[in-house]
Amino acid sequence: xxxxxxxxxxxxxxxxxxxxxxxxxxxxxxxxxxxxxxxxxxxxxxxxxxxxxxxxxxxxxxxxxxxxxxxxxxxxxxxxxxxxxxxxxxxxxxxxxxxxxxxxxxxxxxxxxxxxxxxxxxxxxxxxxxxxxxxxxxxxxxxxxxxxxxxxxxxxxxxxxxxxxxxxxxxxxxxxxxxxxxxxxxxxxxxxxxxxxxxxxxxxxxxxxxxxxxxxxxxxxxxxxxxxxxxxxxxxxxxxxxxxxxxxxxxxxxxxxxxxxxxxxxxxxxxxxxxxxxxxxxxxxxxxxxxxxxxxxxxxxx
Amino acid sequence: xxxxxxxxxxxxxxxxxxxxxxxxxxxxxxxxxxxxxxxxxxxxxxxxxxxxxxxxxxxxxxxxxxxxxxxxxxxxxxxxxxxxxxxxxxxxxxxxxxxxxxxxxxxxxxxxxxxxxxxxxxxxxxxxxxxxxxxxxxxxxxxxxxxxxxxxxxxxxxxxxxxxxxxxxxxxxxxxxxxxxxxxxxxxxxxxxxxxxxxxxxxxxxxxxxxxxxxxxxxxxxxxxxxxxxxxxxxxxxxxxxxxxxxxxxxxxxxxxxxxxxxxxxxxxxxxxxxxxxxxxxxxxxxxxxxxxxxxxxxxxxxxxxxxxxxxxxxxxxxxxxxxxxxxxxxxxxxxxxxxxxxxxxxxxxxxxxxxxxxxxxxxxxxxxxxxxxxxxxxxxxxxxxxxxx
Numbered sequence: 304x305x306x307x308x309x310x311x312x313x314x315x316x317x318x319x320x321x322x323x324x325x326x327x328x329x330x331x332x333x334x335x336x337x338x339x340x341x342x343x344x345x346x347x348x349x350x351x352x353x354x355x356x357x358x359x360x361x362x363x364x365x366x367x368x369x370x371x372x373x374x375x376x377x378x379x380x381x382x383x384x385x386x387x388x389x390x391x392x393x394x395x396x397x398x399x400x401x402x403x404x405x406x407x408x409x410x411x412x413x414x415x416x417x418x419x420x421x422x423x424x425x426x427x428x429x430x431x432x433x434x435x436x437x438x439x440x441x442x443x444x445x446x447x448x449x450x451x452x453x454x455x456x457x458x459x460x461x462x463x464x465x466x467x468x469x470x471x472x473x474x475x476x477x478x479x480x481x482x483x484x485x486x487x488x489x490x491x492x493x494x495x496x497x498x499x500x501x502x503x504x505x506x507x508x509x510x511x512x513x514x515x516x517x518x519x520x521x522x523x524x525x526x527x528x529x530x531x532x533x534x535x536x537x538x539x540x541x542x543x544x545x546x547x548x549x550x551x552x553x554x555x556x557x558x559x560x561x562x563x564x565x566x567x568x569x570x571x572x573x574x575x576x577x578x579x580x581x582x583x584x585x586x587x588x589x590x591x592x593x594x595x596x597x598x599x600x601x602x603x604x605x
Numbered sequence: 606x607x608x609x610x611x612x613x614x615x616x617x618x619x620x621x622x623x624x625x626x627x628x629x630x631x632x633x634x635x636x637x638x639x640x641x642x643x644x645x646x647x648x649x650x651x652x653x654x655x656x657x658x659x660x661x662x663x664x665x666x667x668x669x670x671x672x673x674x675x676x677x678x679x680x681x682x683x684x685x686x687x688x689x690x691x692x693x694x695x696x697x698x699x700x701x702x703x704x705x706x707x708x709x710x711x712x713x714x715x716x717x718x719x720x721x722x723x724x725x726x727x728x729x730x731x732x733x734x735x736x737x738x739x740x741x742x743x744x745x746x747x748x749x750x751x752x753x754x755x756x757x758x759x760x761x762x763x764x765x766x767x768x769x770x771x772x773x774x775x776x777x778x779x780x781x782x783x784x785x786x787x788x789x790x791x792x793x794x795x796x797x798x799x800x801x802x803x804x805x806x807x808x809x810x811x812x813x814x815x816x817x818x819x820x821x822x823x824x825x826x827x828x829x830x831x832x833x834x835x836x837x838x839x840x841x842x843x844x845x846x847x848x849x850x851x852x853x854x855x856x857x858x859x860x861x862x863x864x865x866x867x868x869x870x871x872x873x874x875x876x877x878x879x880x881x882x883x884x885x886x887x888x889x890x891x892x893x894x895x896x897x898x899x900x901x902x903x904x905x906x907x908x909x910x911x912x913x914x915x916x917x918x919x920x921x922x923x924x925x926x927x928x929x930x931x932x933x934x935x936x937x938x939x940x941x942x943x944x945x946x947x948x949x950x951x952x953x954x955x956x957x958x959x960x961x962x963x964x965x966x967x968x969x970x971x972x973x974x975x976x977x978x979x980x981x982x983x984x985x986x987x988x989x990x991x992x993x994x995x
Contacts, residue, residue, distance in 0.1 A: 338806055339806045340806065341676070341804045341806065343672070350815070351815060354811055354813075354814035354815060355814070355815060355817060356814040356815060356816045356817070356820050357814075357820075359811035359814060361809065361811050362809060363806065363809050364804040364805055364806060364808075364809045364810060364811075364812075365804075365809070365810075365811045365812065366671075366672070366675050366804055366811075366812040366813050367812070367813035367814065367815075368668060368671050368672075368695070368698050368702070368813055369668070369694055369695065369698055371664075372664065372665065372668035372671075372695065375660065375664070375665035375668030375669050375671075375672070376668050376669065376671050376672035376675075377672060378630075378658055378660070378665070378668075378669045378672060379628060379630060379658065379668065379669030379670055379671060379672025379673035379674075379675075379676070379680070380672035380673065380675065380676045380804060381672075382628045382630075382656040382658055382669065382672075382673055382678075383627060383628050383656075383672065383673040383674075383676035383677065383678035383680075384676055385656055386627040386628065386654070386655065386656050386678060387627070387676070387677065387678060389676075391805075391806045408661060408662060408664070408665070409661075409662075409664070409665050409668065411661065412660055412661030412662070412665050413665075415661070416658065416659065416660075
């Protein structure tokens with residue numbers, strides 16, 4: 304079934320920052336999900352900017368319970384719908400802190416049990432709602448309020464946790480990564496995830512102008528640069544195997560990093576070339592692992 | 606109805622089956638486990654048309670119930686002690702969202718030190734979560750309170766989650782004769798759950814929104830009002846149960862031999878059975894002792910309790926919990942705090958006894974000693990403290 308791109312189930316007038324990547328993710332995933340959807344939100348930016356009582360941006364049934372339990376709540380909804388013979392789809396939308404950190408127990412349980420739910424993580428790479436603290440999704444060397452760059456620190460000490468692989472290892476039949484900078488691709492992946500029986504996962508890269516430090520008019524451009532530098536890879540995994548990868552003619556990582564205040568310490572007062580090289584190495588490993596470089600022979604990409 | 610001798614946990618599971626939850630979500634923990642094992646068997650045998658979610662933690666057990674009830678299904682869970690503590694956040698959330706459920710608590714002490722044995726610290730510690738809390742004296746009452754619990758919880762005047770508490774091991778693992786309703790009787794008393802709101806694509810609502818300071822206080826007020834309305838609903842539903850099945854639960858406090866009683870014992874749960882036996886013996890010896898048993902701790906039936914204690918010269922409270930740090934230089938339990946509040950302005954002394962924690966057995970002789978201590982004005986103390994191991 305074709306996605307009705309004119310369908311708007313995420314009402315305007317919510318309180319997200321201008322240029323919020325997560326808000327776009329919310330609007331786009333609902334276009335793909337459609338009206339026969341029950342949405343479960345974790346505590347976080349999207350929950351807060353969309354539902355200050357008594358206002359709501361959600362035109363589909365929506366529930367928020369706690370920070371870390373969205374997938375358990377979704378399990379209960381799916382279970383109830385099954386017993387009642389109802390056909391609505393259950394979709395979780397949660398941030399990276401809720402997904403990669405505090406909610407892992409509940410997500411692992413829900414995926415292991417095989418509930419027919421779709422879990423979408425909008426990944427803005429830190430705890431933005433509480434004021435930009437690092438999460439397990441924060442990239443290497445990003446400066447956040449709990450991983451600040453300083454005289455003896457170059458920012459976040461660890462690379463991003465690979466949540467898609469963790470959930471693929473749970474036997475999820477469909478795991479995908481996407482970016483709000485590629486809306487059609489994201490919506491197709493959401494639709495595919497929802498229509499695949501069982502627990503499915505989509506992690507969508509959602510640049511945060513406030514937390515990353517760039518102008519709100521550049522959200523899509525920053526999202527594209529993440530893809531074009533190989534620091535974010537869009538791919539699909541079906542039954543644990545990578546089946547589709549977004550290929551690019553890669554740009555050096557500096558082009559992405561230098562646009563964001565969270566990496567400013569790598570360039571000012573002087574370029575920290577050793578650290579930039581380490582980040583370039585992360586992109587190179589991604590490129591090799593997923594075969595994203597267009598210059599590579601096509602056989603390797605299969 | 607037929608009288609059957611069965612283990613408390615099995616009796617509870619059979620009662621839950623007759624309440625027809627559509628979603629059961631639970632996690633094993635001693636001494637609750639027999640209940641959810643029995644329910645798993647009941648579901649596996651097709652005797653209950655429920656989806657049984659084998660969650661990975663108690664936190665998820667109750668979280669899944671939040672989803673199930675929000676989607677319009679009757680749900681059930683059971684836990685105790687550490688499991689209930691792990692549910693702490695969900696408990697407050699579920700009550701605030703006004704999602705009704707019945708959850709059985711097989712009361713057990715909280716660690717550290719680790720203890721699998723009985724006291725009532727676990728549910729008492731959830732005192733302020735917004736749940737109704739019923740405490741059963743015996744397995745018959747534990748069973749009946751499940752039917753009553755669902756009916757009260759789901760009443761649109763209430764819409765609050767409910768804990769049916771019964772003492773771990775002392776009741777959960779004890780075989781007693783129990784009158785079990787037939788399915789037809791249960792269905793006639795407890796109709797299917799009719800949610801006030803539910804998650805439904807045909808009629809979208811947003812649940813669990815956040816409240817700014819302009820609204821938060823009013824949400825808390827509404828929840829407190831629902832607790833207060835539950836007092837009347839509980840009387841009404843308890844009376845109906847009595848009219849149908851001959852066991853009346855309209856009283857939130859039960860007075861036992863309180864006529865002309867000078868010493869009134871106040872307690873909750875299985876300790877009341879022992880206390881009644883002790884009272885019978887003391888009455889035979891000419892002592893004017895009675896019991897006022899709390900069947901319901903939330904809402905707290907202050908007026909009923911005050912009326913029941915009106916003629917007493919002194920009140921001895923048996924607290925199977927402790928509010929650590931309360932009471933100045935003397936120990937204090939949560940029940941005594943409530944009793945004192947209910948009797949505020951009265952000159953009747955209220956003497957508190959922290960007793961039976963972590964499974965320490967309480968016998969008839971102990972109750973008699975407590976009464977003697979209270980007569981001597983010696984209260985607000987631990988009972989049975991082994992000073993030699995301190």
